[in-house]
Amino acid sequence: MRKKSLSRTVLAASVATVTALVVTGCAGSDGGSGGGGKKLNVYAWAGEIPESVVKAFEKETGIEVTLDTFDSNETMTAKLSSGSAGYDLVEPSQYTVQQLIGQKLIQPLDHSRIKGLDNLAEKFRDPSYDPGNKYSVPWIWGTTGLAYNDTCIDSADSWQTLFDAEHKGKVYMLDNMLAAYIAGLQITGSRATSTDEGEIAAATEALAKQKDLLAGYNSTNYPQLLASGQACAAQAWSGTAMAKVVAANENVHYVIPKEGGSIWTDGLSIPEGAKNTDAAYEFINFTLRPEIAAMATDDGGSASTNAKAREHIKDKKALDNPAVYASDESIAEADFLLDPGTAMKHFQQGWTKVKAS
Template identity: 80%
Template structure:
């Protein structure tokens, strides 16, 4: 099951080029033998985010034979589509990647006359900033970027400033992820996480350089466990399965959306250009918009559903109260959707190089 501990936010152009070379060696999903002998659906999704139970129920109801291939970064998925021989009918990009795929003309506008259940989505996922009018994507799951702390070391915390506090020198971790780190640095210096202003990015870079001497390290893997054992006092964190399990199991560990805002991420369904099985793709989109199906994303996948009406169908009621799964509306009122920085990416890349070398 994927958690945000393995999420890649944005790769450099060099990394993307390498990925493009790697993924072209992968097999075409159309070559996979189907068991149904009839209609087919090929999906390319984040590992663990579309539970097997959802796929099996869809196949049983529709008779459509579903193949799900998985990826572990948006860049891998984008490179696969760019190769021109992907053969997928649905993909699951994150919000900023929707913007990139639209710009590269790799996904097609949705035909909303064929979609039922959009009104089941929570308000913040209808007409989002990254995809006005949900023209290209239907959000499926969501989460946040914030931080977590162990109250045996940090009595209480509500601000990103905790991660920049000299009192916790050697016991603080930041995510080893460029734009995730800049979310904290931009907001702690008074800017928005979506800023593309060169001066604001420079100020954030300086904050990260100053912070680095306080850190135990950059860590995007086992920081929840380090918090649980007390080896870490505080750590920047993604919501999701790994963090949620530690919060549920250890009363001393708390996940927080910082008062400065933090950020919201979402992964949704989009139809690639050249998709062959669009009827099946729209059937699956409509299937996932049903509240009882959307609830399975939480019960069987450990993720927060974008479907507001799904909450009443979630069996694991404790998950609804776990802030590392479902952040409250109050907690995310100032949160930003992390967007594609476009031309400003060079400022982040230059700054991150300086931070890592400092």
Template identity: 35%
Template sequence: MKKLQSLIIGILAIILVLLFSVHQLEKSTGMAGAKVLNIYNWGDYIDPALIKKFEKESGYKVNYDTFDSNEAMFTKIQQGGTAYDIAVPSEYMIEKMMVEKLLLPIDHQKISGLSAIDPRFLDLSFDPGNQYSIPYFWGTLGIVYNDKFVNADQITSWDDLWRPELKDKLMVIDGAREVIGLGLNSLGYSLNSKKDDELQEAFEKLKKMTPNIKAIVADEIKMYMANEESAVAVTFSGEAADMMWENEHLHYVIPSEGSNLWFDNIVIPKTAQNVQGAYDFINFMLVPENAAQNAEYIGYSTPNKEAKALLPKEISEDPQFYPSDELLSHLEVYENLGSDYLEYYNDIFLEWKMYRK
């Protein structure tokens, strides 16, 4: 009898171990059930309070992972190691993911609140008809300067970054498209140029900027500029808003030659395990009150016109972050360059970084 009891206890112990192992495996792969939503987004790109609110209202448990570049996000989704239900790539990467068939088409009948989106940010060239993506944030690339060290009339264009008085006082974002793009724009060329002579000319001009470069950094720019460790920086509009909130001497300028107009949209990767949860999250973020809360927290421009109406006027009427249609017409959206030219841009950028040393 004791042997039988021991056998039963042993079998029960094995079953418990197996159940625990299955649970841990499901947890590690993000497939612990339909009530789990796996989100892949840029770092510090949603108000944490909204995630808690969504979890409370929907009953979902949100697993939130972050990436620091479109390329890193693309590679991870392409490899399929984690089944993300939501991702937030930029426009040119959305186009690439569509080509690579990494996205599920959006069923617009399951979307509520799309009418709140400003028509200017719908049906754009990278995703006609918004077949695969829903607008999340938009913004620009520009220049931040500190008026304690630089006068306003000294920073109006990309060319001003080459001024000799900025020696060792300039920080730039660590991104190939951004740096090569500003070099191209400063010469009057498209930031999507596929002309080798234009790219080489931009590279040669950028080399002449290197004496002014203090650092090539990413998110750290916010801290450095807020702490007045540099006079001027090239960064995105939302990052600029954060800096300006912390330091009243900082100002943001969209260069007169033109610049990048970017869009980050929500997509559903083809490996998604909780598609209904993805739609629930998209609809939650389209609610004007939620979109407004997110925009005020993050500092980037919302494409949600009803949310914009809820923002304080000092935000919604600030032309630095909600520029006029005339200025918008001078800005360019990054296009998918194709693998060959994307590699070429990266090679030029890396060579420029090495030249600086």
């Protein structure tokens, strides 16, 4: 949750935590479902829809795409809530899809107009946050896990590494509420998706006790701190920054902790009131093509949700980099971080307590 605050920064998946990109443009004149629209307004996480994808789409279709960026799901939601955003596609994270459905800010997808959903990997079909992919088509995905430098920690496969007094002052947690609670909940034996008040309270106590051991909360340069040896271990989001460090430094490793970690995904949805829906469906179909989906990895550094894209990916090393593509085995127990709903107040109250401890 990357990354994101409830942003994947809260997650990202982060529900946190870490960059975003958009395609905006003036509304076309084709109406809600009319034909021939030549403009497309897309609002997406920065860097997640590579320029190469946009340029290829424009060249093939003649549709003009304008790119905007947002840095959190909250920013995107606020824009849609204003009623004057003018976007035809948005790229919410999984738990934000749930929130947007509840607020009636995105519309059900017409699957008769979509081609290629069967190209998606099985875990992204009929996901828990959007049964039947009714409102969202997953585009890229990642994980919340654990990174460490083996020059000061021989190996690590558990969140316990970040709660061990032996590493005091050399470990970091993501500065993101729901991301931190992934570790807090799982280290105390609960699921990352728990909304139980007692389980959240137990996680809060664990995080409060942990705080004295931390070098700090950090959602920005922790990969570089790990690379330099200034940090021994850190809660981490997979994705470009972490993947580059893992690829370049043989001492830095990224793992999904045995307690489960979490999975996040960002996908394409059509807002209520979108004007250029024909163009929006064209773009969704374009991104579902395996050779186009492969660009998310080759040009964007992200893992594609498209299973058939793997054979088209040129950067084969990315397929073996766990900070890009976590193995199926490692994410077997990982949850999609979901919208906690009314339980959010328990997380917020607990997080205030942790930060004040």
